[in-house]
Amino acid sequence: SAVISQKPSRDICQRGTSLTIQCQVDSQVTMMFWYRQQPGQSLTLIATANQGSEATYESGFVIDKFPISRPNLTFSTLTVSNLSPEDSSIYLCSVPPAGANTDTQYFGPGTRLTVL
């Protein structure tokens, strides 16, 4: 199994500022996923972060708003830019299975963001 940590665990930010969320995995993984969970809602994939290449964004999410870095195989950051109250959510990183779709998918503990 993979152990995933996220920093910060929670934050309260002012409108117009940015927050960078870090995700650290205890093993090397090719892909890392970033999900958003708005209050009372399900999880929605923001983007897939591949090491050494640009992140792949899902429909409705753009790089200017959610820039992602993936400097190595164990670490990624997601920045939520130009914050508005609508960005208040839990942001979770996730690691896909290590093998050929044979393992579970693990999630970090999440970062709870509140935008005032």
Next chain:
Amino acid sequence: AQKVTQAQTEISVVEKEDVTLDCVYETRDTTYYLFWYKQPPSGELVFLIRRNSFDEQNEISGRYSWNFQKSTSSFNFTITASQVVDSAVYFCALRSHHMEYGNKLVFGAGTILRVKS
């Protein structure tokens, strides 16, 4: 297209009752994976089970059991003798085997389970 439907928004039961959470999925793939996750009030997502599309055997783990029926595209989750600690949001999710979908999970809307003492 892939879709997961959890029609039950919220369920309330009294402790020791059995409860079943429904999950219906849609996919055109013949090989796929189904998951259940638990999200307690603390917010973390706890993995409960993964099921491959080619394995229709039902599974039991303690008080938890899962009923996978490909004929009805359902993957229901039953908690026997529910406890207050089972109170959480439960998510059903689907992942395709095919790389065109990457390894992303498609989640249902979630079912809030409240177990009262």
